[in-house]
Amino acid sequence: MNNRQCAYCGVTGRRFSRDHVFPRGLFPPGAARGAAQRLTVPACISCNGSYSDDEAHFRTVITLAGEHLNETVRGIWTEKVLPSFYKVDSQRRLTDLMGITEQREVNGERKLVIYPAKDERILRIIRKSVRGLTYIHNGTPLPDERIWADVLRWALPADMEEQLRFQGNEPDIVEYAFLERVDPELDAVWVFRFYGRTEFIATVSAGARHPARISL
Numbered sequence: 001m002n003n004r005q006c007a008y009c010g011v012t013g014r015r016f017s018r019d020h021v022f023p024r025g026l027f028p029p030g031a032a033r034g035a036a037q038r039l040t041v042p043a044c045i046s047c048n049g050s051y052s053d054d055e056a057h058f059r060t061v062i063t064l065a066g067e068h069l070n071e072t073v074r075g076i077w078t079e080k081v082l083p084s085f086y087k088v089d090s091q092r093r094l095t096d097l098m099g100i101t102e103q104r105e106v107n108g109e110r111k112l113v114i115y116p117a118k119d120e121r122i123l124r125i126i127r128k129s130v131r132g133l134t135y136i137h138n139g140t141p142l143p144d145e146r147i148w149a150d151v152l153r154w155a156l157p158a159d160m161e162e163q164l165r166f167q168g169n170e171p172d173i174v175e176y177a178f179l180e181r182v183d184p185e186l187d188a189v190w191v192f193r194f195y196g197r198t199e200f201i202a203t204v205s206a207g208a209r210h211p212a213r214i215s216l
Helices: 045-064 071-084 090-098 120-138 159-165
Strands: 015-018 039-045 099-106 111-112 145-153 167-170 174-183 187-192 198-205
Touching: 015 187, 039 045, 039 120, 045 071, 045 090, 045 120, 120 145, 120 174, 120 187, 120 198, 159 174
Parallel strands: none
Antiparallel strands: 015 039, 099 111, 145 198, 167 174, 174 187, 187 198
């Protein structure tokens, strides 16, 4: 890894900070720093700052999406998410959240359901995590345009499922798995699982831009 190059835009010769591959807000305050939380990359001030607001929004959405509330989720909600709704920008954050929330009938009950993939800001953070992890693995900045991301909506092919091995050592917070050189059109497939329940998939195109649709 070149610590004198921005992991996102590739610029050199500027001031750099250390950027966490996964948003720090996902991790409980005071918790031991696990493998996923220690993953950082060099980032210029411009790139690092451009993700800050989206990462706070990501934390809120991922904390509230899904019904399974482990102790980590409860702690994040109490110590980070709930206090954020009392800050100056609370109205905007609530509006952003409600924009991807719909009433649905679930098991005979009317419930509010959050749809993370309807929000480009959420998918942008998934793509950012892919870019950071890719830089750690091969030391080369990955353009955002080569990445496609979505929630994991379907079962992966059996042969792919067998090869994926989740990493991160923090299954109650975040895990990730990847396969490289999947086929001539895809350089990699990534799968992320947050808080043991919410899963995303991302693919990296072998070309300069990712096609609008993929087929696995």
